[in-house]
Amino acid sequence: MSIFEYNGSALVAMVGKNCFAIASDRRLGVQLQTVATDFQRIFKIHDKLFVGLSGLATDAQTLYQRLVFRHKLYQLREERDMKPETFASLVSAILYEKRFGPYFCQPVIAGLGDEDKPFICTMDSIGAKELAKDFVVAGTASESLYGACESMFKPDMEPEELFETISQALLSSVDRDCLSGWGGHVYVV
Amino acid sequence: MECVFGMVGKEFAVVVADSSAVHSILVHKSNEDKIMLLDSHKLMGASGEPGDRAQFTEYVQKNVALYHFRNGIPLTTAASANFTRGELATALRKNPYSVNIVLAGYDKGSGPSLYFIDYIATLHKVDKAAFGYGSYFSLAMMDRHYRKDMSVEEAIELVDKCIIEIRSRLVVAPPNFVIKIVDKDGAREYAWRESVKDAPSVA
Numbered sequence: 530m531s532i533f534e535y536n537g538s539a540l541v542a543m544v545g546k547n548c549f550a551i552a553s554d555r556r557l558g559v560q561l562q563t564v565a566t567d568f569q570r571i572f573k574i575h576d577k578l579f580v581g582l583s584g585l586a587t588d589a590q591t592l593y594q595r596l597v598f599r600h601k602l603y604q605l606r607e608e609r610d611m612k613p614e615t616f617a618s619l620v621s622a623i624l625y626e627k628r629f630g631p632y633f634c635q636p637v638i639a640g641l642g643d644e645d646k647p648f649i650c651t652m653d654s655i656g657a658k659e660l661a662k663d664f665v666v667a668g669t670a671s672e673s674l675y676g677a678c679e680s681m682f683k684p685d686m687e688p689e690e691l692f693e694t695i696s697q698a699l700l701s702s703v704d705r706d707c708l709s710g711w712g713g714h715v716y717v718v
Numbered sequence: 719m720e721c722v723f724g725m726v727g728k729e730f731a732v733v734v735a736d737s738s739a740v741h742s743i744l745v746h747k748s749n750e751d752k753i754m755l756l757d758s759h760k761l762m763g764a765s766g767e768p769g770d771r772a773q774f775t776e777y778v779q780k781n782v783a784l785y786h787f788r789n790g791i792p793l794t795t796a797a798s799a800n801f802t803r804g805e806l807a808t809a810l811r812k813n814p815y816s817v818n819i820v821l822a823g824y825d826k827g828s829g830p831s832l833y834f835i836d837y838i839a840t841l842h843k844v845d846k847a848a849f850g851y852g853s854y855f856s857l858a859m860m861d862r863h864y865r866k867d868m869s870v871e872e873a874i875e876l877v878d879k880c881i882i883e884i885r886s887r888l889v890v891a892p893p894n895f896v897i898k899i900v901d902k903d904g905a906r907e908y909a910w911r912e913s914v915k916d917a918p919s920v921a
Binding site: 536557559562564565568585586587590591630 | 803807810811834836838839840841842844847853854857
């Protein structure tokens with residue numbers, strides 16, 4: 530089994546009309562055994578910036594602590610919150626630092642930039658950014674999620690419709706993946 | 719095979735561990751205590767590599783005591799769980815410890831809590847946790863019978879059910895278990911469940 534599939538995870542982020550939604554599953558497993566059904570994979574960096582970390586749970590926790598630390602330092606120095614684009618570059622740099630001994634995580638970053646323009650991106654475990662205008666996915670259920678999102682997504686959805694769409698895409702995809710599931714957490718901003 | 723499990727009840731938490739010290743096919747002793755008292759209100763049950771287990775739990779225990787000495791107040795359970803995770807995570811890519819930990823504690827404000835800490839430093843706050851081959855049986859029993867806010871008697875009844883399952887269904891089942899409990903009055907040994915007693919030493 531791949532190290533990325535050790536704990537099991539599913540993450541998706543979608544862009545709507547002046548809003549974004551980010552959702553994750555809730556399962557924490559150790560290979561075939563489920564340990565908990567209330568695991569948090571999406572973290573708030575500031576009110577308009579969320580990061581989801583799929584992959585190995587221990588690296589997700591370590592990486593989250595490092596990112597919060599860097600953002601708090603940034604807030605102290607610059608006296609403002611980081612823009613999502615800047616934060617994405619920060620995550621990419623931190624991941625590439627460990628190029629030959631990487632964190633086994635695939636982050637999904639979602640935020641509202643200047644004038645509340647929604648921004649989403651994902652990257653691989655060594656920091657290769659993939660910007661998208663519609664949706665991004667990560668985790669063990671990513672292939673199912675690509676299919677579900679592609680068929681369910683419409684541009685410029687309002688928050689309520691976006692919530693429904695992202696929830697249905699997540700739930701139908703994780704139902705086909707044994708390593709993720711047990712419900713979902715959805716954040717709509 | 720080593721079994722450690724634990725659960726949270728009403729105003730207490732209980733941790734159970736087997737007590738066999740095994741080296742390949744030989745059982746060195748059957749009354750090894752694998753649940754360390756970190757301080758007056760914390761229990762750390764550990765399973766894994768015997769040297770790492772003894773060494774790492776003692777290291778955490780001494781650091782918890784050091785914090786108490788330096789700062790005059792004890793660490794909370796959450797803080798000690800995060801400290802433990804930090805130590806495991808730092809060592810992970812250099813010289814990893816092979817210890818799985820169930821950390822239980824009682825704090826005055828927040829009551830009892832239980833933490834699941836993997837050997838690769840995955841930390842999660844839970845109501846019930848288990849490690850080892852015994853976890854397949856104990857987690858299943860706990861999933862079936864566990865309720866929130868059980869009394870001590872009900873929890874020990876469930877613990878005994880889990881021990882019976884492990885003894886009857888695990889091929890190399892450990893014969894003896896130690897049960898420790900932590901509540902507002904502190905952390906202490908509750909009982910042993912022995913089916914094989916060590917031979918008494920010759921006088």
